[in-house]
Amino acid sequence: MRYTFLLYTEPADLAHMTADDWEAEKQVYGAYIEALNKAGVFVDTDWLQPVQTATTLSLKGGSKQVQDGPFADTKETLGGYFVVDVPDLDAALAWAEKCPAAKTGKVEIRASAMGAV
């Protein structure tokens, strides 16, 4: 089944990063992606620009509303995601546990409602 890991981190943790910081960050996430790939469970991932760059759109209520910012202000913000293909929630948890974001933030695990790919 496909599971999506939503990675929530504290923006303050990642503020004022230098190019070297990003490089170090990429190495750590790269190792995680490599492990997912080697185990044959990797589907997709992306890193998102910081939450202050978000734009939220809604047509609910009949008119178009465009809001500068995220739909909800939270202490920890969505910073990226992983999609993995594993048999069950136990396996998804085993991989989420290894996700770098879990160690300093939170990882929300959601099963795909569309079933197995």
Place this chain on the structure above:
Amino acid sequence: MKDPIRAAELAARLSYGRLLAFLSARTHDITLAEDALSDAFAKALEAWPQMGVPGNPDAWLLTVARNRLSDVLRRQGRFSIKTDLPEFVVEETSPSTVPDERLSLLLVCAHPAINSDLHAPLMLQTVLGLDAASIARLFLISPTALSKRLVRAKAKIRDAGIPFQIPESEVLKTRSSAILEAIYALHAHDWLDPTENLGEEAFYLADLLARLLPDNAEALGLASLIAANRARLPARIVDDVLVSTEDQDTVLWDEDLIAYSNRQLVRAHQLGSVGRFQIEAAIEAVHIARKETGTTDWLALNKLYHACLQYGPTAGGLVAQAAVTGRLHGPEAGLAALENAEGTVGTAFQPLWAARADMCARLGQSERAARYYEKAISLTTDLPSINFLRVKLASVSKP
């Protein structure tokens, strides 16, 4: 020492922790001490190629670092008059090294007021001089987030006034166990890639602690345990496939580390205060005895695992005990023991399924074994273990 650059590097590796402990204990400010020390190392790399390596490199580094510290402290107004400056006793001409105060530094790193997941990273940074990025790679944690957390922890050590002191013996025993736990956690860390980094730093720290606390049986036990694990390392993974302890080629086991491990375990035993790490080291010693005897003493392992569980049942211990039961009393008894263990360890514990699959394979129940191997594989995140289970799965899947 001929090459001045190499000399500075060696000094960095060998005396970093010692110098940093000495400076931190006197300023109570690890960050300040780190800056002063890295400044001193930079100056050494500049000066030594011209002037030659001084007779006592440690003392030279300490003098430069101390001067730098005095400047900074004076600028910050933290010491109003010159005589308030911390007194450093450095005999430039003496070859004697700086007093070893790394124990008090380790105690600070593993202080109960510091989050326990930062204990090992702090030790690695202060005692071994590893930078935050390397530690982050080791733990697979965001380097930026880790370095911010380390900075905050060091600020807390300074501002909350965590003492650089060695407490009296009863308190020391409790406080030391936090250091042992952090080193053990570092060693037993569930690496994504077990071929890398497995415990080199943990062994360094365990060996150091065994020397700093020669009367602490558990410190000796932990050093023995880690050395034994490391002795088997060359035989542990072959062609990216994990090899179980009983199938490892004993010729590949490291003789020196085995001798070290045995020596520490004997010394620990003589202190007459048994604990979990000594029992785990004894379990290793039983496995390692196969190098001489050619067989594994399952009865001895059974007793030791039983004793181990007395000190606090761990998921790994429960499953290992059940696996030994399977060896002694047959796979059916083993399966029953695993059934019992499941109540405690839950159904998401990989070793439970791997052990269960192994018992079923021994009973000739191929289909069940295959199902359990597949479950175990789904819970495994490191490639050598996945490959090991895949080989096992293939062996029960054959028609």
